[in-house]
Amino acid sequence: MTPRAQALAALGAAAVLPLFLNPGGIALHNMVLAAAYVVMALGLNIVVGFANLLDLGYVAFFAIGAHVTAYFGSGFWANTHVAFLVGGPEAHVPGIHLNFLIVLVLAAIATAVAGLLIGLPTLRLRGDYVGIVTLAFGEIIGQIVSNGRQISLFGGSLTGGPSGISVIDPIDLPFAGRFDALHLRPWYWFALALVALTLVVNVRLRDSRIGRAWMALRDDEAAAASAGVPIVRTKLQAYATGAALGGIAGAFLASYLTTVDPHQFTFSFSIFILAMVVLGGLGSIWGVVVGAIVLSVINNYLLPSVLAGLPRDLGLDFDLSMISSGIYGLLLVLIMLLRPEGLVPRRVRFPRERAVARTIMNIRGKRVAGA
Template sequence: MFKLSEIKKSIIVALWFIFLTFPIMVIKVNTIDNEIIWRWHNMFTIGIVTFTLSLIWRYFQETEGSGRKIAALFTQNPLTRNIKRVLSSSRPTKDGVIRESSPTIQRIFYGLLIVVALVFPFANDYQTTILTTALMYVILGLGLNIAVGLAGLLHLGYVAFYAVGAYTYALLNMYYGVGFWVAVPLGGILATLFGIALGIPVLRLRGDYLAIVTLGFGEITRITLENWDALTQGPSGIAQIPKPGLFGIELSTQQGIMYVYYLAVGLAVLTVFATYRLQNSRIGRALMAMREDEIASQAMGIDITRTKLTAFALSAFFAGVAGVLFAAKTGFINPQSFTFMESAIILSIVVLGGMGSIIGVIIGALILILLPEYLREVGNYRMLLFGASMVIMMIFRPQGIVSNVRKVYKIDKGGQK
């Protein structure tokens, strides 16, 4: 039976949850008749459901033996063991955390993703469009993962590099007629220069101080774009940005959507390949060493200045490329497309997927971008469900969907690694 203290705690949780959801779930304003509709049944439903779930959760917390028995039912299942073997690392994990898989499993996973991505556009234009957006966020998430996940540099102004890439294509095309394929490397290079310009003054900053400075950099970039009317046309933005060309062939609307989608797939694949190679390179190991202990890595001979600037530069490059693709896809950009919320979403993708994990960032981007779209059928409740799922995820899996695995070098009996 439940203890009286546990019941009291569950009641407090239910009351607190009712208080938080009261303005959304209970009060409804009818603007036509100028009246307020009180939906008291929603309040009682929320209270009962929250109270019941809280009691169930506390029961499983108290009865550890029952939890182990339930976990054993899953782990002893042959199908579950095979799934865990696919998702887990080549070495066993005692904590039960899903970690980065072995290189062979990763190649199979990426291969299946590519096959599904190539076949997907034949569904419909709407599905193709939202998946194109998700792929752009995959590129952005993997780029930010270099600075946050590998180097441990908390970056809250990442959207600034995204804006640099988008405005590079829009302005060069408007004033000089530069095409998409020329603007892709130029947007990446210009964003890289901005990344280095940001990295130089923040070399000595860490943690919250670094986050505040990068946040200010992002806002400065947006405000500059909003007020520089002579160059960027200010809040009005830049319209009629041409779509990517295909050897001068005129494409229909549906063909253009599919073409942009396949471009996003190609750029996402290149980003995955580049970040994977970076992780296993000398630069990647230096970034991870700096993330763990900056003083110790500097004592081991790592140039911290060069390593930090490399992290900012590489991270900004992929944001610039994604910005060019975004401008080509939408055909219109303005400063309101690059607010702080975009940086928050990209950072959430990295944290939700698992910092330092390539597979995790891909899954996180697909969930964070596609889930709100597919929840549109539930109307005003979709963001409530979305926020609740994020909170639950952070409570039960704070390390992310797929946590990064640390490489361990062992010496065998023969004395070789």
């Protein structure tokens, strides 16, 4: 079976699975969250796995995408009344209410611009310094979300502050109707469609000229520049593309959870998504999918349900969810020791990618010989 057939079979099985589950149960809820995490992890993989650019503030794009949904799909701007391609009660209440597909596009644009802004200060930086700048960007966005209620904007405030923004509109599609919070199958299928679209984008980008430029940048930046790769444009494209996917996932989660809470946008969430990429395999598309699903199951099912009583059984008095970051860290250490390339390592299968690698090695050899 070809890889494409395997992918279609996997997506088909994933699409059929909800028919055998309770439409309002916790299992389907966790599957919706896992699908959203897959989209985020695939976006971060473009930055970290394809282009080898460290990003410790990826939660910022989640926050921006979620707030775009809150701005254009809720009653947050109560001093106005705009409704476009929406039905139900949202069409008759104050606020800005746009069709969710339009909101997705706006979230992608806003986060892509934010990705460019975070990419600009890192153009002359290397290694750990890039991580520090991206970490600072994520913390800045988090502080703005928490304290934005004190900033006046268009007769209201920039954010909802510590209390967040609630009662966000559900998805309302022209032919699918209004999604119900108690019937999760449409939510899951929509999230799965986002996953399929993100996979297509990842595969197409990996095999394109820009994808080969990212991989050349990952292998050796100086040699890539010598081979004619435009370093500045290539880096900014990686940041913008990865950020756009993170914003799309954030916009979906805001609508699904019906709220935007500052406690969602913490540094630990950036590490959570980064751990998915490292666990699955840097630069491996299907590895990242596997890593995202594994960590989502651990975070949303194993720790709060299956292993919740383990400390008590051992005579200890604490909640495993309180040390989840430490558990993820231990898991990453074990993966680095036992399988450093991840659960599903990246494979060089394409002649053009091999040609780029050979070019990089030849330029590197000439540079060393000249030195």
